[in-house]
Amino acid sequence: MPDRTSPLLKVRDLAVSLGRGRARREILHGVDLTVRAGEIVGLIGETGSGKTTLARTVLGLNRVDRGTVRVESRPVHGLRGGALRAFRRAGAVQYVFQDPLQSLDPDLPLGRSVGEALEVRREPGIAERVADALRLVGLDPDLAGRLPGEVSGGQRQRAAIARRPVVRRAPAAAVRANRSARSTRRTRTSVLELLARLRDGNRVGQLFISHDLGSVAGVTDRVAVLYRGHVVETGPTAQVVSAPTHPYTRLLIGSAPTVDGGGLGRAERAALRAELVGKAAS
Amino acid sequence: MGAVLRHRLGVASLVVLAAMVLLGVLGPLLAPQDPLVQDPSALLQGPSAAHLLGTDNLGRDVFSRLLAGSRLSLLAALEAVAVGLVLGTVPGLLSVYLGRVFEWVTLRVMDAFVTLPFLVFAVAMTALLGNGLTQAMFAVGILISPVFYRVTRAAAFPVAGSQYVEAARLTGAPAWFVLRRHVWPKVLPAVAVSAAGLLGSSLVIVSSLTFLGIGIQPPEPTWGGMLATDLEYLYQRPTAPFVPALLIILTVGACNGLADALRDVIGAPRGGRVRA
Numbered sequence: 079m080p081d082r083t084s085p086l087l088k089v090r091d092l093a094v095s096l097g098r099g100r101a102r103r104e105i106l107h108g109v110d111l112t113v114r115a116g117e118i119v120g121l122i123g124e125t126g127s128g129k130t131t132l133a134r135t136v137l138g139l140n141r142v143d144r145g146t147v148r149v150e151s152r153p154v155h156g157l158r159g160g161a162l163r164a165f166r167r168a169g170a171v172q173y174v175f176q177d178p179l180q181s182l183d184p185d186l187p188l189g190r191s192v193g194e195a196l197e198v199r200r201e202p203g204i205a206e207r208v209a210d211a212l213r214l215v216g217l218d219p220d221l222a223g224r225l226p227g228e229v230s231g232g233q234r235q236r237a238a239i240a241r242r243p244v245v246r247r248a249p250a251a252a253v254r255a256n257r258s259a260r261s262t263r264r265t266r267t268s269v270l271e272l273l274a275r276l277r278d279g280n281r282v283g284q285l286f287i288s289h290d291l292g293s294v295a296g297v298t299d300r301v302a303v304l305y306r307g308h309v310v311e312t313g314p315t316a317q318v319v320s321a322p323t324h325p326y327t328r329l330l331i332g333s334a335p336t337v338d339g340g341g342l343g344r345a346e347r348a349a350l351r352a353e354l355v356g357k358a359a360s
Numbered sequence: 361m362g363a364v365l366r367h368r369l370g371v372a373s374l375v376v377l378a379a380m381v382l383l384g385v386l387g388p389l390l391a392p393q394d395p396l397v398q399d400p401s402a403l404l405q406g407p408s409a410a411h412l413l414g415t416d417n418l419g420r421d422v423f424s425r426l427l428a429g430s431r432l433s434l435l436a437a438l439e440a441v442a443v444g445l446v447l448g449t450v451p452g453l454l455s456v457y458l459g460r461v462f463e464w465v466t467l468r469v470m471d472a473f474v475t476l477p478f479l480v481f482a483v484a485m486t487a488l489l490g491n492g493l494t495q496a497m498f499a500v501g502i503l504i505s506p507v508f509y510r511v512t513r514a515a516a517f518p519v520a521g522s523q524y525v526e527a528a529r530l531t532g533a534p535a536w537f538v539l540r541r542h543v544w545p546k547v548l549p550a551v552a553v554s555a556a557g558l559l560g561s562s563l564v565i566v567s568s569l570t571f572l573g574i575g576i577q578p579p580e581p582t583w584g585g586m587l588a589t590d591l592e593y594l595y596q597r598p599t600a601p602f603v604p605a606l607l608i609i610l611t612v613g614a615c616n617g618l619a620d621a622l623r624d625v626i627g628a629p630r631g632g633r634v635r636a
Contacts, residue, residue, distance in 0.1 A: 137530055139526070139530075163532040163533075163534060164532065165532070166529075166530055166531060166532030167531065167532030168532075169531075172530070173527070173530050175523055175527060177523065180522060180523040180524065181523040181524055181526075181527050182524055183524040183541075183542055185545055185546070186541075186542075191524070191527075194527075194528055194531055194533070194541075195531035195532075198528075198531045198532055198533045198534075198537060199531075199532070241527070
């Protein structure tokens with residue numbers, strides 16, 4: 079059992095480039111990030127900030143230019159081929175896709191998709207464990223035989239989440255909760271609450287990825303703000319929300335609409351943008 | 361497959377094809393006479409009780425020869441489709457997975473195959489490998505493989521880049537697992553439609569080749585070969601070419617009908633999209 083403070087996921091000075099030839103661009107420029115056991119960390123940034131690239135790199139879907147990714151102290155950024163597959167089969171890092179319409183095979187019954195990881199690992203008792211996982215996310219186990227197109231959007235979303243608890247050992251999980259126009263803030267929040275319930279005591283660390291600080295503020299312990307491939311600010315959620323230090327974070331928080339109209343005025347936002355441009359130039 | 365049985369054209373096509381296959385399989389048992397035995401006393405006769413469809417220029421029983429010919433012609437067409445299926449589908453699937461070099465090379469090779477004319481290539485191959493229907497149809501199989509390659513690639517490409525394939529890979533699934541579980545079921549319907557259609561085309565090619573006397577040793581009966589002989593003796597037996605021609609037309613029509621029925625039943629492959 080990992081200690082509450084031991085880092086499950088530790089990313090140090092991570093630089094990643096994508097694209098080929100002349101189109102190749104560095105997306106992450108030396109990112110540091112830590113997720114400890116029992117902790118939920120929010121990774122916030124606008125479209126194009128590198129959130130998804132960071133998540134994909136942690137999962138071994140991108141090559142690393144520089145820096146390290148460690149899962150439970152084990153370096154995983156250089157894994158290839160069979161070693162990478164073995165690492166993934168072990169289930170130390172899992173990914174919950176935000177968009178279940180695309181992350182579930184439309185021609186496979188939900189149960190088959192949920193139990194896929196067990197099938198890959200040739201584990202016994204798949205049917206019961208799939209049923210347990212479906213119950214855990216609040217779904218009727220009878221839905222296991224349905225195709226994704228035959229259930230509602232919310233049920234699909236829960237089925238996509240059930241792919242994670244079906245694998246018992248699950249120290250760290252990366253989640254993408256993003257801009258998808260389909261998910262309203264309400265369903266997104268309920269999904270986040272559902273995921274928060276799946277902390278499995280204090281064994282699992284979770285990384286929530288979103289463009290919307292507001293929707294993850296309620297469930298995260300800490301947040302890291304990603305801007306143009308740099309982590310510009312990180313700290314306990316309450317502190318970052320109440321006293322943001324970086325102009326981008328202030329802009330992010332100030333741009334969110336609030337009931338009392340307490341957001342930033344147009345002039346203030348323009349000033350923050352100017353400050354950002356100044357920082358980028360220097 | 362059950363849905364094909366509720367499709368009128370599909371049922372009709374399957375019945376015709378089943379009849380042809382039965383003729384091919386049971387031909388030697390049903391044939392009243394040895395298709396190769398010559399009878400100099402009964403050349404170019406019309407239909408009679410002894411010879412249901414008459415005799416040819418060497419006094420051989422036409423009905424027996426048609427039965428024997430159906431087996432050879434159908435097997436040859438099947439061989440071409442099987443060769444094309446393997447040579448097209450396997451690289452088609454791999455081109456999506458093995459990276460850019462393999463993709464580029466196979467694409468160029470397949471493009472080159474498309475430019476080659478069937479008959480000329482088949483003739484050249486029989487010159488190279490020896491005269492025989494097997495060799496000729498192997499050549500035809502090579503030339504139809506680009507169809508399977510393209511169809512497979514087109515169906516596999518969107519699946520390979522999909523999130524559910526990514527999700528499967530993230531569970532540590534090896535490539536063969538992903539191919540079998542997620543990719544192949546999306547590719548199969550498209551391949552089945554192509555296979556049925558190409559079976560008809562291959563039969564036309566077999567008939568053309570054997571009509572020209574390519575890939576066939578003289579006494580062996582095939583539909584195309586018989587058609588050629590019948591045309592030579594058109595003056596003596598003016599109605600004779602109708603029977604082999606009809607068989608060819610019926611079988612090819614049934615293959616195309618089956619392809620259409622499959623396409624109707626399957627509709628647009630479901631891969632990648634579901635109702636929101």
